[in-house]
Amino acid sequence: MAESRVLVLDADEERAQSLRSLLQFIDYAPVVQDRCGHLAASGAKPADWVAVIVGKVLDESALNGFVDWLKRDHLHPPLLVLSEQLGNAAARFDLHESACINLDFPLKYAQLNELLKRAGLTRMEREVLDTVASKGPTGNSSAVRRVRRMVEQVASFDTTVLITGESGTGKEVVARAIHAQSRRKDKPFVAVNCGAIPSELLESELFGHEKGAFTGAITARKGRFELADGGTLFLDEIGDMSLPMQVKILRALQERSFERVGGMKSQRCDVRVIAATHRNLEDAIVKGSFREDLYYRLNVFPIETPPMRERLEDLPLLIEDIIGQLERASRGSVRLSPETVNVLRAYHWPGNVRELSNLVERLAVLHPGATVRPQDLPSRYKPAGFEATEPLAETSIEQAFERSERPILSEMRVMDLLGQSKPDPVLPPAGVDLKDHIEHIEASLIKQALAQSGGVVAHAAKLLNTRRTTLVEKLRKYGLQREDAETSCANEA
Amino acid sequence: MSPEKMTFRTLLIDDNEAFLTLAMHLLKANPRLEIVGRGYTGFDAVRMSEALKPDLILMDLSMPGMGGLQATRLIKAQDAPPIIFIASHHNDAEHREHSARAGADGFLSKQDFDTTIDALLNEINTEMAHG
Numbered sequence: 001m002a003e004s005r006v007l008v009l010d011a012d013e014e015r016a017q018s019l020r021s022l023l024q025f026i027d028y029a030p031v032v033q034d035r036c037g038h039l040a041a042s043g044a045k046p047a048d049w050v051a052v053i054v055g056k057v058l059d060e061s062a063l064n065g066f067v068d069w070l071k072r073d074h075l076h077p078p079l080l081v082l083s084e085q086l087g088n089a090a091a092r093f094d095l096h097e098s099a100c101i102n103l104d105f106p107l108k109y110a111q112l113n114e115l116l117k118r119a120g121l122t123r124m125e126r127e128v129l130d131t132v133a134s135k136g137p138t139g140n141s142s143a144v145r146r147v148r149r150m151v152e153q154v155a156s157f158d159t160t161v162l163i164t165g166e167s168g169t170g171k172e173v174v175a176r177a178i179h180a181q182s183r184r185k186d187k188p189f190v191a192v193n194c195g196a197i198p199s200e201l202l203e204s205e206l207f208g209h210e211k212g213a214f215t216g217a218i219t220a221r222k223g224r225f226e227l228a229d230g231g232t233l234f235l236d237e238i239g240d241m242s243l244p245m246q247v248k249i250l251r252a253l254q255e256r257s258f259e260r261v262g263g264m265k266s267q268r269c270d271v272r273v274i275a276a277t278h279r280n281l282e283d284a285i286v287k288g289s290f291r292e293d294l295y296y297r298l299n300v301f302p303i304e305t306p307p308m309r310e311r312l313e314d315l316p317l318l319i320e321d322i323i324g325q326l327e328r329a330s331r332g333s334v335r336l337s338p339e340t341v342n343v344l345r346a347y348h349w350p351g352n353v354r355e356l357s358n359l360v361e362r363l364a365v366l367h368p369g370a371t372v373r374p375q376d377l378p379s380r381y382k383p384a385g386f387e388a389t390e391p392l393a394e395t396s397i398e399q400a401f402e403r404s405e406r407p408i409l410s411e412m413r414v415m416d417l418l419g420q421s422k423p424d425p426v427l428p429p430a431g432v433d434l435k436d437h438i439e440h441i442e443a444s445l446i447k448q449a450l451a452q453s454g455g456v457v458a459h460a461a462k463l464l465n466t467r468r469t470t471l472v473e474k475l476r477k478y479g480l481q482r483e484d485a486e487t488s489c490a491n492e493a
Numbered sequence: 494m495s496p497e498k499m500t501f502r503t504l505l506i507d508d509n510e511a512f513l514t515l516a517m518h519l520l521k522a523n524p525r526l527e528i529v530g531r532g533y534t535g536f537d538a539v540r541m542s543e544a545l546k547p548d549l550i551l552m553d554l555s556m557p558g559m560g561g562l563q564a565t566r567l568i569k570a571q572d573a574p575p576i577i578f579i580a581s582h583h584n585d586a587e588h589r590e591h592s593a594r595a596g597a598d599g600f601l602s603k604q605d606f607d608t609t610i611d612a613l614l615n616e617i618n619t620e621m622a623h624g
Contacts, residue, residue: 002560004508004553027582027603029508029557050555117583120555124562124591196593196600197586205586331563351569358570358596365539365567378572451558455533 002124003050006116007039008032009063010055010082019053019107026113031480037062039069041435042478043443046073051119053103054089055082067093075126078119080112110218130329136177137170138321139314143306147174154301155181160253162298163276165305168354171276172236174305179232184272187231192224194245195237202245204261207252213262225258225269233271238298239279239290250294273298308349308356316341318353322360332364335371343374347381443478446471450480500524501614504545505531506538506561507553507580512603516551519607525614535559535567542568547575551601551610554581554588562595569596576617580606 006023010016011034023030031049033039035058052070057063063086070076071093079100081089090100104111136151137144154161155178163171172191179189197205204213208223224233235241241249252258253273257266275298284290308315319336327333336344349355359381363372374382445464453459457475461468474480503526507513513531520526526549532541534556542550550568552561565577576599579592584602592600599613 002555002562003557004555004560005557024509024511027509027512028555048557117585120583121587121591128591128594191590192586193590193593196589198589201586354596355570358566361563362567362570378570380572451534451536 002120003048004029005049006030007049007052007077008055009036009052009057009066010034011058012056015055015082019055022107022109022112026109026116028116035059035062036066038439038477039066041439043440043447044478046070046076047123049077050123051077051080051116053080053082054086057083057085060086064093067095071095075123078115078122080115082107127329130325135180137173137305138318139311140317141306141311141314143311144314147303147305148177150301150303151177151181154178154303156183158272160272160298160300161274162281162300162302163274163305164281164302165276165278166307166352167278168352169305169307170353171278171305172234174303175232175234175236175274175276178274179234179272182232182272184231188228189232189234190224190228191234191236193236195240199242199245202241203248206245207248207258207260208263209261210263213260217262220260223258223260225252225271226267228269228271230270231272233273235273235275237277238275239277239281239284243289243291246291246294250291250297253294253297308352312345315345315356318356319360322357323364326361326364331361332368334360334364334367334369336360336363337371337373340372340374340377343377343383344381346383439478442474443480446474446478446480499548499618500527501549501576502527502529502545502547503549503551504529504538504541504547504575505551506533506535506541506556506564507531508533508556509553512553516606520551520610523607523610525611535561535564538564539567539571542575543571546573549576549578549614551578551580551606552597554579554583554592561597562591565592565595565597578610578613 004027006028008016008019008023008030010019010032013034016032016034020030020032028050037059046069054063067079070079076099078098079089079093079095080103081100082103082105086092089095089102090097093100101115103115136148151174161175161178163174165171175191176189179185192206194202204217204221204223206223206225208221208226209217211217211220235249238249248258252269256270257268259266279290281290281295281299285292285295319341323333323335344356351358359378362378363376367376446460449460449463450457453463457471458468461471464471503520505513505516505520505528507516510533513533517528517531520528529547530541530545532538535552536559538550538552538561539559541547552564554561561579565579568574568577577597578599578601579588579595579597580601580603581588581592582603584600584604589600598617601609601613
């Protein structure tokens, strides 16, 4: 989840307003609160915010409880501490120093911008790790068994590996498996997608730069070669690399050394390089877009990842694996009926395993917890002439998403949709905190009403059969207030 | 119709109303783009992509609830998915890589998206023409 909301806890009203303006200016959605005691019970989740900025605190014990609640989520946002009131906040809250950082005051735009950017990237990285298997490609087909055998053969040597195969066939999964089975497994695995980075940025990204090397290089920075020191560097989509960059990579591979951009000093690098591409590099050599010498330097041990259409017998295991990853990452769950799996076997899978993964994630969001039948699939996956019987009722995307995260509420809503009576809530054996529980339900319903009404408070109030002013108060209470909701409210008043 | 003259029915998705207003204003001058809708979250993107069948989505990366990366993955699994460009305030290699990994077709910086979108559309057209 790439989140834009930043929680600001600051009882210093003037500073909180300045922070709100600054955060909006740098494209974040601030949620400003002067206290935090109620947040844990409001239906909020730690992952709702990309970072939490802590200023003046009125109730330190409530803050301690709030931080304890945050820490229960391993993806919790970092605390950016503005106030000296808390002393050494990292030690006080028993947080790693990367998860609790003191901000300079007066605020520095560059520092805040950089910390928020890092917070967002850290979350995206963790989500990737949650979903990429390091144990290697899934399946028992002969094509996959062959790939696994090759991984085992090459992993323990420092041989350069070139992985080829169509897009979406899992080249990074193979690269990670080689790393995980190598003697470098406890050192970094650093991936770089050469095709996604503009050529003018790629050199500094790979080799780093010295301070002042170019406009914007305000500090020295390590490149991916340095970050991967002792470990494995995965150069994905190397076939998209420009010819001048190919020369520089070739030199780094031959001499095992490089210079940072703007630097004079050569640095030794101890990295194992694994390269990958979906392009046919031999064709590219003929066309003059890929250097032959680099090709032979990389192609020491070639591995080709098979397309899905050549390993359709792996489909059930792959589906099971993808659902397991979604469940472990709390991104929903779904089941596919045997008939659905059979229908998918007849599809040609141009996007390979990535396409399958996207499809399963979509089904898990649209039909959370359900068993998907062939008629519930997007039409391109159904054979020609397939006549659908009644498809599964597809709840709205917001409802489906909410449902996957909050099963008790969602069941009530599904019953509502079907026009049936609401089931009686079940008291867990350990009991509940009634006030917290009711507040959780209230906040959740308000969120849904706001989503359904496009953030217009007056419309949301109608859906909840409550006065607009009452709803505005509740939005404040739960920290749900949004600028656009306020604007809509003002416009309609 | 040559790719340069093709009109892209475009959906704008961003939780920042001010950015949406600015983008509508700047992009309506581009004859290759016809803005067919705007939404505020990844949920809107998935729902509107199915309903409106746009050719192109300009999608914010960070949004509450469902961000642009997850929405991109889900949209790419619909029938005849549109081209998706991720637009972000943070224009650096790592954000570009995450966008590519999610299956986005391109990345634009919010600082200059209105002037760079044409070049990106031309790149996509060239790639499509070469299979």
